[in-house]
Amino acid sequence: MAVKAPKVTAPRLSPVTLADLREDPAPDFQRGERYDGVRYSRAAADGLELSGTDFAECEFDGVSFNDAQLRGATFRDCILSELYAPVFRAARSTWRDVQLNNPRLGSAELYESGWQSVRIDGGKLDFLNLRGAKLTDVVISDCIINELDLGSAAGARVALKNCTIGTLDLTGARLKNFDLRGTDFRTISGLGSLAGVVIDDYQLSLLAPLLAGHLGVVVL
Template identity: 45%
Template sequence: MDRRYRSGMAKPKKGLEAPRVDEPDPQDLTEIAAEELGSRESHDARHVASADLSEYDLEGSTFSECLLEGLTLGSTRLRGSRFIESVVTDSFAPELSAARTTWRTIRIDRPRWGSAELFDASLESVRISGGKIDFLNLRGSVLTDVVIEGCSIGELDLGQVRATRVALVDCRIGTLDVSGASLSSVDLRSSTFDRIDGLDGLRGAIIDDSQLSLLAELFAAQLGVIVE
């Protein structure tokens, strides 16, 4: 089976390219405590578990081939940090300050995030699985080969993004904002939305028949058509 589409995921349509997501596999890790982490430092092949990093300043740091488990990220400053070939599991963040971060070959499992500020970020070969995010702000970011699956998201801001080969799979999303977005091979099938803002930004996305029926009223309003 093509690893890009797991069992139960909608199969690619003609002309739709599936995300090409590599799975990180960090090994031979050294366990370190939270106190050993600092801003603008490089952390390679590290294991950090059950640490409270609230109020830590980790701006500009690099985490490469790391396993980060059960971290509390309350107002942790991560602006400009880089996450490479790493796994992040069961993280909790009432406020995630991660603007202009880089995420490459990353798996994020079961995040519990309140307001996640990832605007102007770069995501490449990223999989987010499960969890609940109240507000995921990716405005102005570049997304390449990204899968978000089985996740509940209150508001997903994709305004002004450039997204290529992205799939939202079995997600429950309240509001999706695609204002000014540039989308190519973005698969929205199997996910549900209560509201979509910036309908013009959907160009380049693929939806299914049931989603089209649900969106008919929104499309009519956009065109100034009255449906009775």
């Protein structure tokens, strides 16, 4: 009797549609303020203290947030294109119905953040720290990530498509429908937390020696 293949549930993304945005060529961002329906182009928010700031239905094009403090900030119904920050500090931030196009981030400190219906398309991130984060309905595609830390994170309906990852850490992660098919990774840690991860045959062949070592299996 044939064994029925388990069903993989794909991420459910809400489209981000922005209309009637007003332009702000020289924004004066302030900590804890709320910004609605604004388009920011080639603006610089480097080094600003923006903890708890709320952005809703905003578009960011080529904005630099290098070393800005975005701890606890919220981005809702936003599109961010060409986001730039060698140091991106947004721990415990909230991202809901957000699209990021071709971001360029060095150290992205997003630990204990919450992501729901988020898409990242393209770009390069040196270090993406999502330790302890909660990810629901997330797609990351065609992206280069040198180091991805998902330690102790919770992820449901997450897909990484055609990405290149150097080091992937899943230690203590709780995952369901976490789809890695088509993504290349050089090293992976946290093999005991692979439950809920979806891989293809080729990825399984690469993981086989690591899994054997983890389980104490001797292959002769």
